[in-house]
Amino acid sequence: MIAILGAALIGNIAISTPAQASAAIAESLCTAVSADDRQRFRTILDNHNVRLRNVYSGVRCNGYSMIQFAITAEAASVGELLIRQLPSRSIEEDTVNGVPVLEWAAQSGYSNSPVVSVVRERLAG
DSSP: OOHHHHHHHHHHHHHHHHHHHHHHHHHHHHHHHHHHHHHHHHHHHHTOOHHHHHHHHGGGGGGHHHHHHHHHTTHHHHHHHHHSSSOOOOOOOOEEEEEHHHHHHHHHHHHOOHHHHHHHHHHHH
């Protein structure tokens, strides 16, 4: 009886843990972006065996995608890592309220950001 109850409790914990773990991973990634800590960013992905392209669209940092957040946080090192590792299609589809990232950056006064320069290079070639 105790073994069955223990298994049932473990089963319930296992079901709710992925959502909590996902939120913790997302928060850690956003913190690494805001600190422009490239090594920490990579370590978080490696420690959780997560590929950037698999989580990119689901992670929002203060309402922004990770690239947009890197632009606002002036996180050039992590921004470059994001842009180099993501497929160009993911970058092209990255929008803020339906506005493409480069257009959003220009409208928001971030057109001189080093991260925006890397986005332009990536999408041009």
